[in-house]
Amino acid sequence: VLLRDMMFLRVTKQYLPHLARLCLISTFLEDGIRMWFQWNEQRDYIEATWGCGYFLATCFVLLNLLGQLGGCVLVLSRNFVQYACFGLFGIIALQTVAYSILWDLKFLMRNLALGGGLLLLLAESRSEGKSMFAGVPSMGESSPKQYMQLGGRVLLVLMFMTLLHFDSSFFSILQNMVGTALIILVAIGFKTKLAALTLVVWLMAINVYFNAFWTVPAYKPMHDFLKYDFFQTTSVIGGLLLVVALGPGGVSMDEKKKEW
Numbered sequence: 346v347l348l349r350d351m352m353f354l355r356v357t358k359q360y361l362p363h364l365a366r367l368c369l370i371s372t373f374l375e376d377g378i379r380m381w382f383q384w385n386e387q388r389d390y391i392e393a394t395w396g397c398g399y400f401l402a403t404c405f406v407l408l409n410l411l412g413q414l415g416g417c418v419l420v421l422s423r424n425f426v427q428y429a430c431f432g433l434f435g436i437i438a439l440q441t442v443a444y445s446i447l448w449d450l451k452f453l454m455r456n457l458a459l460g461g462g463l464l465l466l467l468a469e470s471r472s473e474g475k476s477m478f479a480g481v482p483s484m485g486e487s488s489p490k491q492y493m494q495l496g497g498r499v500l501l502v503l504m505f506m507t508l509l510h511f512d513s514s515f516f517s518i519l520q521n522m523v524g525t526a527l528i529i530l531v532a533i534g535f536k537t538k539l540a541a542l543t544l545v546v547w548l549m550a551i552n553v554y555f556n557a558f559w560t561v562p563a564y565k566p567m568h569d570f571l572k573y574d575f576f577q578t579t580s581v582i583g584g585l586l587l588v589v590a591l592g593p594g595g596v597s598m599d600e601k602k603k604e605w
Contacts, residue, residue, distance in 0.1 A: 358590065361590040362469065362586075362591070365584070365586035366420055366583065367583070368583030368586060369420075369462050369463070369583030369584055369587070370416070370420050370421065370580070371579045371583070372459065372577045372579065372580040373416060373417050373436070373580075374417045375572070377409070377412075377413035377414040380406055380409050384406060388402045388405075388406050391406070391443060405439075409436060409439070409440070412432050412435070415429075416430075416436070417429075426470035427470055427471070430463050430464075430466055430467045430470070433463055434460060434463055437456055437460055454504070454506060454507050455503070455504055455507060455577055457500050457503050458500055458502075458503045458504035458581050458584070459581065459584075461499065461503070461584055462501060462580055462581055462583055462587070463584075464493050464496050464497035465497035465498075465587040466587065467493055468490045468591075469587060469591055488595075490595075492596060494593060494595075494596070495534070495593075495594060495597070497584065497588075498531055498534065498588060498593060498594075498597075499532050501531065501584045501585060502528035502531055504548075504578070504581040505544065508524065509524065509525070524547070527547075531585075531593075533597070533598055534594070534597020535597070535598040537588060537592065537597060537599050538589050538592060541585045541586075541588040542589050544585055545582055545586060548581065548582055549582060552575055552578040552582070555574075557575075558575055
């Protein structure tokens with residue numbers, strides 16, 4: 346039994362980060378491909394919304410297309426991952442402003458959760474012993490990585506705050522209580538891997554049930570809306586899988602328990 350458990354842990358440690366990265370970049374991959382197939386619609390929307398003219402609207406769509414697909418290729422190939430993360434952070438910020446997501450609390454929180462996943466990816470890609478913040482004083486060599494993991498965990502749980510239902514049914518109350526307990530555990534880093542894995546299963550079930558875009562005809566606007574939601578949720582699942590694979594980092598109760 347012990348040998349089987351050790352083999353399972355070894356396989357999980359080997360393949361889980363790859364699965365996590367694939368899930369994490371899925372929303373950028375889908376959006377980049379959508380920019381290609383809906384080039385005219387996206388350009389016309391930006392031009393009409395911002396009155397920026399044909400040229401700038403075209404540049405916006407091109408930047409989104411190349412930035413997202415290029416970032417996905419770099420992340421999956423494990424080349425220049427830090428630069429890819431910064432580029433994808435920029436895409437999130439650009440889209441937040443361009444599509445007026447800043448004023449929609451639900452979408453803003455989901456974008457911040459997506460940023461949390463990228464922060465975890467940035468922490469994972471950071472080589473031990475090499476600091477991205479050269480010259481900046483730190484409490485230890487791995488401090489920047491630890492605080493990235495803390496920031497990533499806290500931002501990730503914002504996704505679940507958008508899933509809470511404020512009604513009086515027993516199921517909703519139970520779901521809110523369990524969900525709130527799990528996101529607190531992930532945020533403070535207590536029993537982190539188990540809590541994150543539970544949230545992965547919960548979020549996957551919700552995603553498949555509520556965002557089943559494949560059941561809606563492609564010509565209906567709801568198809569694109571559900572598809573966007575589905576892949577964005579899949580990206581947050583990828584961030585949680587990184588937490589499962591890598592642990593909570595140094596700034597967590599799990600880590601502090603080892604010192605007690």
